[in-house]
Amino acid sequence: xxxxxxxxxxxxxxxxxxxxxxxxxxxxxxxxxxxxxxxxxxxxxxxxxxxxxxxxxxxxxxxxxxxxxxxxxxxxxxxxxxxxxxxxxxxxxxxxxxxxxxxxxxxxxxxxxxxxxxxxxxxxxxxxxxxxxxxxxxxxxxx
Amino acid sequence: xxxxxxxxxxxxxxxxxxxxxxxxxxxxxxxxxxxxxxxxxxxxxxxxxxxxxxxxxxxxxxxxxxxxxxxxxxxxxxxxxxxxxxxxxxxxxxxxxxxxxxxxxxxxxxxxxxxxxxxxxxxxxxxxxxxxxxxxxxxxxxxxxxxxxxxxxxxxxxxxxxxxxxxxxxxxxxxxxxxxxxxxxxxxxxxxxxxxxxxxxxxxxxxxxxxxxxxxxxxxxxxxxxxxxxxxxxxxxxxxxxxxxxxxxxxxxxxxxxxxxxxxxxxxxxxxxxxxxxxxxxxxxxxxxxxxxxxxxxxxxxxxxxxxxxxxxxxxxxxxxxxxxxxxxxxxxxxxxxxxxxxxxxxxxxxxxxxxxxxxxxxxxxxxxxxxxxxxxxxxxxxxxxxxxxxxxxxxxxxxxxxxxxxxxxxx
Numbered sequence: 001x002x003x004x005x006x007x008x009x010x011x012x013x014x015x016x017x018x019x020x021x022x023x024x025x026x027x028x029x030x031x032x033x034x035x036x037x038x039x040x041x042x043x044x045x046x047x048x049x050x051x052x053x054x055x056x057x058x059x060x061x062x063x064x065x066x067x068x069x070x071x072x073x074x075x076x077x078x079x080x081x082x083x084x085x086x087x088x089x090x091x092x093x094x095x096x097x098x099x100x101x102x103x104x105x106x107x108x109x110x111x112x113x114x115x116x117x118x119x120x121x122x123x124x125x126x127x128x129x130x131x132x133x134x135x136x137x138x139x140x141x142x143x
Numbered sequence: 144x145x146x147x148x149x150x151x152x153x154x155x156x157x158x159x160x161x162x163x164x165x166x167x168x169x170x171x172x173x174x175x176x177x178x179x180x181x182x183x184x185x186x187x188x189x190x191x192x193x194x195x196x197x198x199x200x201x202x203x204x205x206x207x208x209x210x211x212x213x214x215x216x217x218x219x220x221x222x223x224x225x226x227x228x229x230x231x232x233x234x235x236x237x238x239x240x241x242x243x244x245x246x247x248x249x250x251x252x253x254x255x256x257x258x259x260x261x262x263x264x265x266x267x268x269x270x271x272x273x274x275x276x277x278x279x280x281x282x283x284x285x286x287x288x289x290x291x292x293x294x295x296x297x298x299x300x301x302x303x304x305x306x307x308x309x310x311x312x313x314x315x316x317x318x319x320x321x322x323x324x325x326x327x328x329x330x331x332x333x334x335x336x337x338x339x340x341x342x343x344x345x346x347x348x349x350x351x352x353x354x355x356x357x358x359x360x361x362x363x364x365x366x367x368x369x370x371x372x373x374x375x376x377x378x379x380x381x382x383x384x385x386x387x388x389x390x391x392x393x394x395x396x397x398x399x400x401x402x403x404x405x406x407x408x409x410x411x412x413x414x415x416x417x418x419x420x421x422x423x424x425x426x427x428x429x430x431x432x433x434x435x436x437x438x439x440x441x442x443x444x445x446x447x448x449x450x451x452x453x454x455x456x457x458x459x460x461x462x463x464x465x466x467x468x469x470x471x472x473x474x475x476x477x478x479x480x481x482x483x484x485x486x487x488x489x490x491x492x493x494x495x496x497x498x499x500x501x502x503x504x505x506x507x508x509x510x511x512x513x514x515x516x517x518x519x520x521x522x523x524x525x526x527x528x529x530x531x532x533x534x535x536x537x538x539x540x541x542x543x544x545x546x547x548x549x550x551x552x553x554x555x
Contacts (some may be wrong), residue, residue, distance in 0.1 A: 003466075011466055019532045034552035035498035035537060038477060038486065042536035059536040063462040063477070067534070097454055 003064065004098035010068035015075050018057040020044040025128060028082075028121025039066045039106065043113035045077060045085070047121055053085055054075050058113075065103035069093050069110035082118050108128045150511045156472045157516045160508030162305050162333060163451055163474060167401065168358040168510065174404040175360065175406075178397035184393045187385060197396045204403020211406040212350060213341035214367050220386045221399055224364035225332035226256040227379070228246075228351030229299075231366055231389065232328045233260045235376030236297050236349070237269055244296035248325070250274045250282050251492045253301050257330055270294075278494050280309035281444035284400070288319050295325040297349070302334030306476065306489040306505055307442030308451025310338060317346030326374055332356050332364075336409030337417070337448045342367060348374045352406075354398065358510055359405030363398035393442045416510065420449035423508050423517050428452060430521035435528055437541075441476075441490055441503060452506040453490075456524075458538035459531040465503065467527035471520050476503035498537075521546075 003011075019042070020027045026047050033040040039062030048054040056074040060067045072093060077085040093099075093107035150166045151158055158166075167175075178200055186201045186456070188194025209216040222228045237247060249261055251273045261271045272290045276282055282300060293296060297318050300311050313329060320327035328349035330342060335350075336357035342350060345476055347367070354363035368374050368389065382391025409416075433436055437457040453476070456464060461477030476487030477500070486500035495503070508517070532538040 008466075011463070014534060019539065031536065031550075032553070035501075035547055036496070036552070038498075038501040040536050040552075042539075059539055061535040061537045062460050063459060064466040066460075068461055100302050 001100060001103075003100075007068045007097040007099070010071040010097070011064040011102065014058075014067055014071040016055075016057050016071065016078075017059065019059065020046050020055065020057050023134060025124060026121075028117040028119070028124065030116025030118075032112045032116050033062070033066075033109050035061065038062060039109060040114040041066065041070045041109055043070060043074065043110075043117045045082070045114075045117045045121060046084060051081050053080055053082065056117045062106065062109075063103070065097070065099055065106040066109060068097055069099070069106045070113060073114055077114060082121065084095060084112055086118055088114055149513075156470050157520055158521060159473045159506050159508065159512070159516075161507035161512075162308070162356075162505060163507065164355045164361065165358045165509055166511065167355075167360055168405065168408060170408060171359055171401050171404045175397040175401040177339075178400050182396070184396075186399075187383070197394075198415065200396055201394050201399040203517055204399045204401075204406075207403035207407040208352065208365050210342070211335060211410045212347075212352075212375065213343055213396055214350075215370065215386060217343075217387075218370050219369050220366045220368055220389045221394055221402075222364045222366050222390055223362055224355070225254075225330060225351045225353035226364075228353075228364050229254070229328075229330050230258045230260050231299060231379050232349040232351060232368075233257065233299055234264065234379060235389070236326055236328070237264050237267075238377035239375045240296045241269075244325075245269050246292060246294040246296065248269045248274065248287065248290045248295055248298040249250055249275055252276050252280065252304055252306075252489045253268050253299065253331070254305055254330055257299055257301070273300050276492055278442075279446070280304060280307050280489075280493050281446060282316070283313055284312060284315050284319065287316060288323075291319060291325050293324065295323065297326040297328050299328040299330070302329045302331040302340065302350075303338070303448050304442065304489060305333050305408055306487060307453045307493070308333070308448045309442045310334065310446045310448065312446075313340075313345045313347065320348075321346045333448065336406060337450065339413070342369065349499060352402075354402040354405060356400075357405045357409050360398050360401040363395060363402045365402065374448065381446045385403045401449040416550065417449045420512070423512055424449055426514065427506065427508070427521055428454075428516045430518070431524060434521075434525040438528075439499065441493060441495055450508040450512075452508075453503060454506065454530045455503045457499065457502055458508060458541060459528050460501050461503055463531055464502075464524075464527055467531065468520075468523045470523055473507070474505045476505065477501045 046055040058070040060070045090107040090111040183192025184197040186197040226318040324350040332353040348369040352365040355361040375479030427534040439455045441453040490500040
C-alpha cells in the first residue's frame, strides 16, 4: 500500500509517544479497539487548571495508519479545551493523512480514543466535584 | 556460474519472500534465451527443423521435470502454473469420475486456488470435506482416513504450506488413498525442488508444480498425471489436443525449457542447499530469540522446509512492522495487509489467536540469501520490533502484568 508523506512522517517520527499517570486527577485516559481486530489505541490527555489540554500522549498497537492517526490527534488536541478537542472528526484525520479507503477505520478509532479520554476526564472531575465544599467555585463544562 | 551471485541491485531491499516468488536463476535464463530467438519454432510443427528443435527443447525439459519427482516424462503436462494445475487436477478428475464418485477431501490450510476450486465443485453438486489441521499445521492421519469413503474421488493435500512451510506426511496420505481407492493429488508448488519427492514411493497420482517458485520463469507450471494405474481427466482447455489432450495450446517453449532447467538445478543442489538454508534459518531464529522475548514460530519447526520462518512478534502489528523494516521484503499474516481485513486463515486454522495472527511475518529464505543479509535482517527486525513495542499499549500492559485477555475489548 502506498501512503502519503504526512502519514509516513507520523509513522516514522511519532509525536507524543508515552504514558501519563492515569491516577492523576487532571488526566483522562481512553483505551479503544481490540487486539483481535489488530488495533488498540491508548490516548491520554492532561487538562490544566485553565481548562486547556496541556499534554497528550499515546500508545498504539496497530498498522501504520493507526499509529499515524493517533500521533496526529495528540498534536491536534494540545492547547485546545476539551470541548474543542471533542469536535475533531475522523474525516479531518483521514483527509489530513490521505488515508486509503480500507484504512478509514483507523481515523474512526482515533476519534473514539479522544472521545474516550475526554469522557474519562469528565467522569473523574465529576466524581471529584460531587461533595462540593461550601464557597468553592465549581467549574461547569460549557455545555 | 556461482549460485550465490547477488541478484538484487544494491539499492533494492533484501528479498526475504521466497515463498511468494523467486528470481529466475541466471543459469535458467541462459538456457531459455536461444528459444526466444533462433530456436523460436512451434514445438508442434512437424514439417521442419524449427519445430523439431523446439520440440527437442520441451521434451528434454519434460524429462528434467519428471526426474525431479521420480515420474516418467510421459506423465508430465505443461500448464501455466500451479493454479491451473490444481484446477485441472481437481476439476478434471471430479468431472471424469462424477458418475461413480462425488466426494472430495482436502484441508482448510490449502492454497486459495484449491479451496476455491473445491467451493466451485460444491456448487456443481460435489461434496467436499475440509479437514482441520493440528496445532503444528499437519493433518491428522486418522481424521483423514476416517474422511475418505468409497465415494471419495480425490484427496487433495498440499505437500508444503505456502505460509508456514510445514511438510505434510505425503507417503502416509498416499498409502491411505491407495487403500481406499481414491486419487491423491498434492499441490507441490512450495515443495518441488526443495524436498525429495517421489510419486511412486508416495503413491501420488497427481502433482502440481510451479515454475516461479523454483527459480524458473513465471507463467509455466506442470501437472504430473499418473499413467499406471491410469488417472483420467476432463480437460479445462480444449483445442488442438496437445499435452495428451489434457491441455491444448501451443507450448511456450522458452518457459518449458526454463522450468526443466530450474528443476534440474534444484535436484542437483537440493541436499547442499537444504543444509545451507537450514543453517541460515537457524541463524536468523537464534539471532531474533537472543534479542527479542515473546516471539513465537507458527507451524512445526521440524517438519518444515528449510527456507521458511513464520513468526509472531507479540504486541507488534505486522503491517506496521513491515512499514518499519523498509530494507527487507517480507510478507505478513496481518489483516491490515489484505483487502479483506481478515488475518491469515492458515494461522487461524492452527489455532493461533487473532491477536497473534496480526503480529506475524513470513520470512522466506532462498538460493540467493546470504549470511550477511540474514544478519542485517535480524538487526533491522530487532530494532523495529523493540521500537514498536515501546509504543504498544499491549506491551505496556504485559510489562505491568496485566492479562490482556482479562480486559473486555469492544470489537469494532
